[in-house]
Every structure is written in structure tokens, then in C-alpha cells.
Amino acid sequence: MHPNERELVFRELTKVDTKYKFFYATPEFVLSYQAKVCFEAMVENDTLRRFVVDEAHCVDTWGNSFRPAYNNLSELKAFRKSFCAFTGTATPRTQAQIVQKLGLMTPEIFQASCNRENLHFAVMKKGEKHPKEDLVEYIKVKHAKQCGIVYCFSTKDTVELAYIFKSKGLPATYYHGQLDHFEKKENAKAWLEGKALIMCATSTFGMGIDKSDVWFVIHITLPRSMEDYYQEAGRAGRDGNPSTCIIMFRFMDRNQLLRTISPQTADDKKDYL
Numbered sequence: 001m002h003p004n005e006r007e008l009v010f011r012e013l014t015k016v017d018t019k020y021k022f023f024y025a026t027p028e029f030v031l032s033y034q035a036k037v038c039f040e041a042m043v044e045n046d047t048l049r050r051f052v053v054d055e056a057h058c059v060d061t062w063g064n065s066f067r068p069a070y071n072n073l074s075e076l077k078a079f080r081k082s083f084c085a086f087t088g089t090a091t092p093r094t095q096a097q098i099v100q101k102l103g104l105m106t107p108e109i110f111q112a113s114c115n116r117e118n119l120h121f122a123v124m125k126k127g128e129k130h131p132k133e134d135l136v137e138y139i140k141v142k143h144a145k146q147c148g149i150v151y152c153f154s155t156k157d158t159v160e161l162a163y164i165f166k167s168k169g170l171p172a173t174y175y176h177g178q179l180d181h182f183e184k185k186e187n188a189k190a191w192l193e194g195k196a197l198i199m200c201a202t203s204t205f206g207m208g209i210d211k212s213d214v215w216f217v218i219h220i221t222l223p224r225s226m227e228d229y230y231q232e233a234g235r236a237g238r239d240g241n242p243s244t245c246i247i248m249f250r251f252m253d254r255n256q257l258l259r260t261i262s263p264q265t266a267d268d269k270k271d272y273l
Contacts, residue, residue: 010034014041027069030076039079051076053102055207056085057227060097074103083107089114089230114230118237119245126220126248132161135220135248136168139198143244147191148216149199149206151223151232153256161200161220172198175205203228212239218246222257 001009012018029035030051042048053059053073063070077083085098099107127134135150152158158174165172173187173196190196192211199205203224217236223229229247237243 006034010038013038013047014045016045016047018045018047027067027073031069031072039076043079043081048079048081050082050084051079053083053085053098054087056087056098056102057090057094057231059085059101060094061225061227063101071101074101077103088234089227091227094227114234116234116237118240118242119233120242121233121245122247124246124248126250126253128250131220131248131250132157132164135161135218136164136170139165139216139218140168140170143216145197146215147194147197147211147213148218149201149214149232149235151205151217151219151221152200152202153221155202157220158200158202162198165198165200170198171196172200175199175201177202177204203232206232206235209235210238211235213241214238214243215241216244216246218244218248220248221253222247222249224257 009023013020013023025035030039039048051073058067059070059073083102083104085102085104087094087098090098095109098104124138139148150161152161155176155178158176162172162174173190175184175187175191179187187196187199188205188209191199192209214236217233219229219232223232233245236245
């Protein structure tokens with residue numbers, strides 16, 4: 001956001017009769033000095049009702065690594081407003097971490113099952129020599145002309161796999177955290193509008209994405225955690241139609257995964273986001 005545009009937003013937010021009902025921002029932004037000054041004015045005007053943390057599992061999964069601002073969101077409790085946290089997946093451990101890091105005192109917890117009966121889960125044995133090519137052939141046979149997501153191990157894999165799909169006549173694109181803002185926007189738009197049927201992506205893709213006609217979600221390697229898997233597989237079948245969720249597996253992938261979840265610097269992790 002351009003500084004001039006940001007200033008206009010803050011001016012509107014601090015009006016007694018502001019037209020805004022919701023204000024969406026990143027953790028880094030809401031903890032900035034400028035944002036806190038704005039919130040103080042809103043408290044004075046009685047226009048600030050509550051803080052809502054969406055995708056709250058990120059407090060636990062990202063707060064200790066490359067998004068430390070998630071660990072500091074409890075600073076917003078100084079404004080003495082209600083706090084809500086929402087996530088589609090949270091184990092008891094993750095729930096405890098969210099409560100602790102947000103500084104929530106005896107919160108009410110509402111919980112529902114993650115089970116969605118229209119999703120069919122399966123594990124596919126991954127070939128040793130040409131797993132990407134094998135996957136392309138599987139999708140050509142089983143999911144021709146259907147929309148889906150393939151989650152990849154690294155940023156490099158997303159690009160390579162998308163090009164293999166396209167070389168076989170399947171419209172595909174790719175998405176990972178190292179793309180610039182324009183590329184992310186354009187590639188996501190191509191998939192959302194159906195110009196590209198297959199999205200090859202790292203785990204960065206999907207947050208805030210809601211597309212109803214996703215017929216399959218395939219992981220070409222092990223996901224980083226069960227929570228990540230539920231989040232990512234759960235992007236299939238949101239229209240209620242039967243949809244397929246597959247993990248391609250071979251034992252050596254376990255060692256590959258362990259290397260990525262061992263303690264690393266933020267720069268090390270960029271190749272996998």
C-alpha cells in the first residue's frame with residue numbers, strides 16, 4: 001500500500017462516523033507505531049470493538065520463525081478489547097499455544113469436527129525415477145479438465161512441475177513465496193478464473209483462497225505436519241462434490257522432510273515456502 005493511501009485509510013478509521021466496519025491488516029502492520037496511534041483514537045471514539053486473528057494456527061507455526069510478529073499480538077490487549085481467534089485446524093497443543101501467545105485468559109473454545117465426508121483420502125506409492133511425470137500421467141487419466149492443486153516440496157519443484165504439465169497439454173501455473181507480488185497475483189488469478197486448471201504450489205499458497213470447484217489436492221511429498229495437511233487438503237471439494245486428496249509417498253521423503261523442519265534460519269526456509 002502506498003504511504004498516501006495508507007494515510008487516507010487511517011484518517012477514515014479515526015473518524016467518529018467512520019464508514020469502515022472491518023480493517024484487515026498483517027500482524028506486522030497492526031503492531032506498528034502508526035497503527036497503535038490509530039487504535040488509540042478509535043478507542044477514544046468508541047469505534048473499535050474487537051481484534052480478530054484469522055488463520056490463528058500461524059501464531060504457533062510461523063511465530064517462532066520468519067513471522068515473529070505473531071508472537072507479539074498480545075500487545076494489542078493493552079487496548080482492552082475482545083480477542084477472537086479462528087482456525088480450521090488446531091490440535092490441543094496448538095490451541096494451548098494460541099491461548100498462551102495471545103494472552104487469552106480463560107477463553108471460550110468452540111470446536112467442530114474436521115471430517116468432511118465428500119473428501120476421499122488415499123496414499124499413492126511414489127515411483128523412484130520419474131515421480132513428476134508419473135503424477136502428470138495420473139492426472140491426465142483421472143482428472144482431465146478438472147481443477148486441482150499439487151503441493152510441492154520446494155519452490156524449484158513448483159516451476160518444474162508446472163512446465164511438465166504444460167508440455168503435456170495441461171494448463172498449469174505455479175505459486176511460491178519467492179515470487180514478487182505481481183507474479184503471485186497473476187498466477188493465482190489465472191487459476192481462480194480457470195485459465196490454468198492446475199496450481200503447483202508450496203505451502204504458501206492457499207491462505208485466504210476460496211475456490212469451490214477444486215476436484216483434487218495432491219501432495220507430491222509429505223506435508224510438514226498434520227495441521228498443514230488438513231489445511232491444504234481441505235481446499236478440495238468446498239462445493240460438496242466428491243473430491244480426491246492424495247499423498248504420494250516413498251520412504252526417503254521422510255528424511256527430506258526432517259531436514260526442512262529441523263531448526264533453520266529464515267533464509268533457509270525460503271526455498272520451501
